[in-house]
Amino acid sequence: MAERAPAIHVRPEFEAHEIRAGSVSDVTRELSLLERVIDLDPIRKLTILVAMIAAWELYTRFGGVSEYILPRFSSTGEALARAVWSDGLLTMVWNSMTVLIGGYVIGLAIATVLTTLAVATRFGSDLLGTLTAMLNPLPAIALLPMAMLWFGLGADAIMFTLLHSVVWPVALNTHTGFMGVSDTQRMVGRNYGLRGITYVVKILIPAAFPSILTGMKIGWAYAWRTLIAAELVFGGSVVDTEGTQSGGLGWFIFANQMDLQIPYVFAGLFTVILVGVVVENLVFRNIEQRTVARWGMQS
Amino acid sequence: MGESAQPAAGATPAAPLLEVDGVTLQYKTKEHLITATYRVGFQVYAADRFVLLGPSGCGKSTLLKGVAGYLKPVEGQMRLKGREITEPGPDRVMVFQEFDQLLPWKTVKQNITFALMNGGRCTNRREADEIAVEYIRKVKLDRFEDTYPHMLSGGMKQRVAIARGMAMEPDILLMDEPFAALDALTRRQMQDELLALWEDTHFTVLFVTHSIEEACIVGSRILVLSPHPGQVKAELNAHHLEHHNVGDEDFAQLQRKIHDMLFADRILEEEASPHG
Numbered sequence: 104m105a106e107r108a109p110a111i112h113v114r115p116e117f118e119a120h121e122i123r124a125g126s127v128s129d130v131t132r133e134l135s136l137l138e139r140v141i142d143l144d145p146i147r148k149l150t151i152l153v154a155m156i157a158a159w160e161l162y163t164r165f166g167g168v169s170e171y172i173l174p175r176f177s178s179t180g181e182a183l184a185r186a187v188w189s190d191g192l193l194t195m196v197w198n199s200m201t202v203l204i205g206g207y208v209i210g211l212a213i214a215t216v217l218t219t220l221a222v223a224t225r226f227g228s229d230l231l232g233t234l235t236a237m238l239n240p241l242p243a244i245a246l247l248p249m250a251m252l253w254f255g256l257g258a259d260a261i262m263f264t265l266l267h268s269v270v271w272p273v274a275l276n277t278h279t280g281f282m283g284v285s286d287t288q289r290m291v292g293r294n295y296g297l298r299g300i301t302y303v304v305k306i307l308i309p310a311a312f313p314s315i316l317t318g319m320k321i322g323w324a325y326a327w328r329t330l331i332a333a334e335l336v337f338g339g340s341v342v343d344t345e346g347t348q349s350g351g352l353g354w355f356i357f358a359n360q361m362d363l364q365i366p367y368v369f370a371g372l373f374t375v376i377l378v379g380v381v382v383e384n385l386v387f388r389n390i391e392q393r394t395v396a397r398w399g400m401q402s
Numbered sequence: 403m404g405e406s407a408q409p410a411a412g413a414t415p416a417a418p419l420l421e422v423d424g425v426t427l428q429y430k431t432k433e434h435l436i437t438a439t440y441r442v443g444f445q446v447y448a449a450d451r452f453v454l455l456g457p458s459g460c461g462k463s464t465l466l467k468g469v470a471g472y473l474k475p476v477e478g479q480m481r482l483k484g485r486e487i488t489e490p491g492p493d494r495v496m497v498f499q500e501f502d503q504l505l506p507w508k509t510v511k512q513n514i515t516f517a518l519m520n521g522g523r524c525t526n527r528r529e530a531d532e533i534a535v536e537y538i539r540k541v542k543l544d545r546f547e548d549t550y551p552h553m554l555s556g557g558m559k560q561r562v563a564i565a566r567g568m569a570m571e572p573d574i575l576l577m578d579e580p581f582a583a584l585d586a587l588t589r590r591q592m593q594d595e596l597l598a599l600w601e602d603t604h605f606t607v608l609f610v611t612h613s614i615e616e617a618c619i620v621g622s623r624i625l626v627l628s629p630h631p632g633q634v635k636a637e638l639n640a641h642h643l644e645h646h647n648v649g650d651e652d653f654a655q656l657q658r659k660i661h662d663m664l665f666a667d668r669i670l671e672e673e674a675s676p677h678g
Binding site for chain 1: 470495553
């Protein structure tokens, strides 16, 4: 055994007396234009989008598909432009948004109260835990029939379902965020003599902000879906009784489907996507860039 | 910082800054009530670099948390400048081992000004800014004032934490194994830097470590604790030892002495419990 083990081969020591720079051509090299362009996220995604639109247009144009089943991309675009210019689509979007923002803000307030209670007392924590476990899996839209009985056919019923879709994810994520704040950071805060509400505002909220932001994003997405769905259910029966443009985006889709204006239905669907993307990218992405991404806290 | 407050070498200051008097500390885990220290007593004088040394389980970190005010003793008393310690406060600033002790949503400078403003040392932004800049320069991080902590290396984060602690000019700086999570080279450098900073103003520091070498280098006085529960084993002088003494006979002797104390303990422990 000892014979097989390799012996140490002792070699002379040496020290480099001069370390020559420049033997490697460049220690750091700038990336080429192409490399940088390919690295841009929006460029890559835009390429996929353009390809999909092209496929859609080609298929509908040469595939012999009925306009009533799947309208062309070009007619959808045309319908969208027309709806914006002459059918007051933007007003409808605005109508939807005002309800949504109202519900969202009130929902955030309720979630704040619930989470504060949960952080402060054990009862509050149990209450929030039980409520979220029960109600978070319940799709808000499923409450609409009851909401219509309780609050009548109108904005109040929609608001109720919206609140339901916002409160639970926001409260749940905020609470999880607070629970996850590291002991070290808690001790640092208390070391400076912070306590009570200043401790929550100056330490807990920023430390839990990644979770809070996630909750707000989920809450927003749920609310947006719920709102469109609720407007579809209400259809023309209530929201637009005056026959004016008081309906929302969901109503626009519903009404055009009834009229078999299929390109307009697609235009409506597009608008739903567009609003979602714009809010996600302009509002939330922006908040994210300025906060958690900058702080290196992205979860 | 009060240069005039420096005691002349050798003279005994009138009263100890920190008195720990027969302190027993307990904490709960999910299943156990653990007695971390049992009737521990020691006194820290101004300008001491007082080290709490012991193996894991000797309650040294718990003791430090007690001094910081996060934990109430079940027995005994802790007094800072004669006043009993009841809760955390900015007169005892803690430097932790964990890198996340810097608030990630604040830049290096903001971390320090936040501490100064909320700890009550400064009421005015400008003044806090000036102090922060001064201490950032002291720990040689001038170029990183406006950097967020996640961009810094571990050693740099610890430097900021030390700068923040010193900027608040507490009566006593509490350091809980601040260099334990650093690589060996950085750790050595940080120990030297800490000593250099101490030379500047002779601040009082209570330093927890489990490294005998670190205790000898950083400490001026070493409290050796035995484990399960922590009890005082000895109090030794190390004020004459620094990095350049590492090879010396003095240094080796002290190191061996402490090693024997802790090692003797471990043998006893193994004999006592067959599972040990």
